[in-house]
Amino acid sequence: MSKIEIITEKCTGCGLCIKPCPYGAIKLVDSPHQISSGRTVKQVAVIILDKCTYCGACVDACRYKAIVLEKEEVKVASEFKDYKDVWVYAEQRRGEIAPVVYELIAKGRELADKLGCKVCCVLLGHNIKELANELIYYGSDVVYVIDDPVLAEFLDEPYSECLAWLIRKYKPEILLMGATNIGRSFASRVAAKIRTGLTADCTGLDVDVTTRNLLQTRPAFGGNIMATILTPRHRPQMATVRHKVFKPLQKDVTRKGEVIQENFDFTNVKIRTKFLEFIKDTTSKVNLAEADIIVSGGRGLGGPHGFKLLEELADLLGGAVGASRAAVDAGWIPYSHQVGQTGRTVAPKLYIACGISGQIQHLVGMSSSEIIVAINKDPSAPMMKIATYAIEGDLYEIIPELIKAVKEYKGIKS
Amino acid sequence: MHFVVCIKQVPATTNVQVDPKTGTLKREGVESIINPFDEYAIEEGIRLKERLGGKVTVITMGPPQAESALREALGRGCDEAILLTDKSFAGADTLATAYTLSCAIKMLSEPADLIICGKQASDGDTAQVGPSLAELLDIPHVTNVRKIVEIKEGYVKLERMLEDGVDVLEMSLPALITVVKEINTPRLPTLKGILAAKKKQILVWNKETVNADADKIGLKGSPTQVVKIFYPPPRQGGQVITGADAKEIAKKLVEKLSSHGLI
Numbered sequence: 313m314s315k316i317e318i319i320t321e322k323c324t325g326c327g328l329c330i331k332p333c334p335y336g337a338i339k340l341v342d343s344p345h346q347i348s349s350g351r352t353v354k355q356v357a358v359i360i361l362d363k364c365t366y367c368g369a370c371v372d373a374c375r376y377k378a379i380v381l382e383k384e385e386v387k388v389a390s391e392f393k394d395y396k397d398v399w400v401y402a403e404q405r406r407g408e409i410a411p412v413v414y415e416l417i418a419k420g421r422e423l424a425d426k427l428g429c430k431v432c433c434v435l436l437g438h439n440i441k442e443l444a445n446e447l448i449y450y451g452s453d454v455v456y457v458i459d460d461p462v463l464a465e466f467l468d469e470p471y472s473e474c475l476a477w478l479i480r481k482y483k484p485e486i487l488l489m490g491a492t493n494i495g496r497s498f499a500s501r502v503a504a505k506i507r508t509g510l511t512a513d514c515t516g517l518d519v520d521v522t523t524r525n526l527l528q529t530r531p532a533f534g535g536n537i538m539a540t541i542l543t544p545r546h547r548p549q550m551a552t553v554r555h556k557v558f559k560p561l562q563k564d565v566t567r568k569g570e571v572i573q574e575n576f577d578f579t580n581v582k583i584r585t586k587f588l589e590f591i592k593d594t595t596s597k598v599n600l601a602e603a604d605i606i607v608s609g610g611r612g613l614g615g616p617h618g619f620k621l622l623e624e625l626a627d628l629l630g631g632a633v634g635a636s637r638a639a640v641d642a643g644w645i646p647y648s649h650q651v652g653q654t655g656r657t658v659a660p661k662l663y664i665a666c667g668i669s670g671q672i673q674h675l676v677g678m679s680s681s682e683i684i685v686a687i688n689k690d691p692s693a694p695m696m697k698i699a700t701y702a703i704e705g706d707l708y709e710i711i712p713e714l715i716k717a718v719k720e721y722k723g724i725k726s
Numbered sequence: 727m728h729f730v731v732c733i734k735q736v737p738a739t740t741n742v743q744v745d746p747k748t749g750t751l752k753r754e755g756v757e758s759i760i761n762p763f764d765e766y767a768i769e770e771g772i773r774l775k776e777r778l779g780g781k782v783t784v785i786t787m788g789p790p791q792a793e794s795a796l797r798e799a800l801g802r803g804c805d806e807a808i809l810l811t812d813k814s815f816a817g818a819d820t821l822a823t824a825y826t827l828s829c830a831i832k833m834l835s836e837p838a839d840l841i842i843c844g845k846q847a848s849d850g851d852t853a854q855v856g857p858s859l860a861e862l863l864d865i866p867h868v869t870n871v872r873k874i875v876e877i878k879e880g881y882v883k884l885e886r887m888l889e890d891g892v893d894v895l896e897m898s899l900p901a902l903i904t905v906v907k908e909i910n911t912p913r914l915p916t917l918k919g920i921l922a923a924k925k926k927q928i929l930v931w932n933k934e935t936v937n938a939d940a941d942k943i944g945l946k947g948s949p950t951q952v953v954k955i956f957y958p959p960p961r962q963g964g965q966v967i968t969g970a971d972a973k974e975i976a977k978k979l980v981e982k983l984s985s986h987g988l989i
Binding site: 332334362363364365366367368369383465466467468469472492493494496497498499500501503504505507508509510511512513527531532533535536537538539540541542543544545546582584585586587588589590591592593599601605629647653654656661662679682683684685691696697698699700701702703704705706709710712713714716717718720721722 | 889954
């Protein structure tokens, strides 16, 4: 077990460690005592062990080195010597690879190079064999393929049986999956099946080459804090990863790799779900999550009519229309357009926020956009503070002029 | 039918703010609420019971004060409530949480037909406990359900929300679903409900009651470990574009955007 202790002679009772504790596990109690300098202080910090997770945030916050944390010793890498390679789950639907897969291959490549191993993809589906080459062109060394009519549509049960079987057979040390709706559902089932750790929705990944531990960084508490998470005693280390955080490699059709066909026996597999049909969302012309340009509107639009204007600008720029929760809750635009903690996470090249004040729940869903333009009447709105370009003013005056200016620039007659 | 709803008590995150001086979370006076996504799970359980008969059992794992979340769920119309609380449950990651919940669900005197969870919790945002729980109970699951099209003994037909549309699926019961906010509009507890809820008994179960393996619960039973917590560096602001009128501002912005190759 890990141990944490406060050295009374060093603790001045200043309380600096209390706020950084995400678990509310530190309190000050009255306990007059003399500290090393000879001064007498009134209070001492006490750790509530029931609440403490040994994260170490307090250790970093203490100016007097009065908190000592001993982490539970982790198994040495040699115990996992059978486990090797970085795997990427190549999510596909109807023959189309999810774009996040290429981003994960690039990151997996980097991790594998550090660890001195291979990056491999797992491709599950039906009539998907030709996609394997595509994965190699983008940087994969090996592609494991199970092509079976049972896998024609994504269903959690047969897919998780196949992936768990491959994991047991080949023992990867790391498995990365896209944090898509499917990825997050599927990964959870697989991790529980093989009883290993899974970290959700990571935005940062690195490896410790000595322990071969994967350092998984992710936002929590609605993006207010970041946490780095390890899976020290289990293999494979599984993570789902947010899209558009990593850049894919250049496609190189001369790259060579190995494609390994596997046959899975479904005889004894329980399949208690059945796919009936897929209804495509036709309201949005561009997939919000994948759009390079997003024109987004919030409460400041004052009504649904404002989205007509935003749509015109988005069409002109070849982008998609997004919205804040306030606009969606007001019924001005469907939920599929919502950006933020309870909607989509986006990271376009350009995000134009019109009349969006910028609540933390919205910012967490879009703050990794490359360029942010904010148009708002209130210059003190949080969105205006983080914007690359902030424009104070009435969006109903500025956007029509912006539409004209873009048309002029592009040489389109209005 | 027996509907089992799993909920989590979370800090009311809309009130969680970062202290501008220290860059840390302001925790003082932050109240605890039912995870907003779980409100849809509770509502769906109650609606199904109203349509089909049966009962709704609500379960949470947490510190003793999580009882207030259960009390609120009873006030909305759930019939029975179970609080899983034990010092050794603390510090659980998603797998240890799913394991503890699975132990409790196996102990129910009347087996569950449908387990309903919210899509994810607003503090951890993992969306992992639901599917992991289904696996540990060896039942099928579907996440992000926006509509139950049809449900009868041993069968459910539903719609799963995806990034680009909706899958229509059918599944045998018992099963687990996680629900999104499109599925319903949660009701508020009524005064009558709140009063009735006060009289209802909440079952309090610990590690022994649910017969949990000590190596699979709490911090000790969690494969993942938080090793560092830090505050994201705030995004730096850029420049303010000003001009005599909207036309001039628009023109300046177009110049900026074209310099980035965006138009």
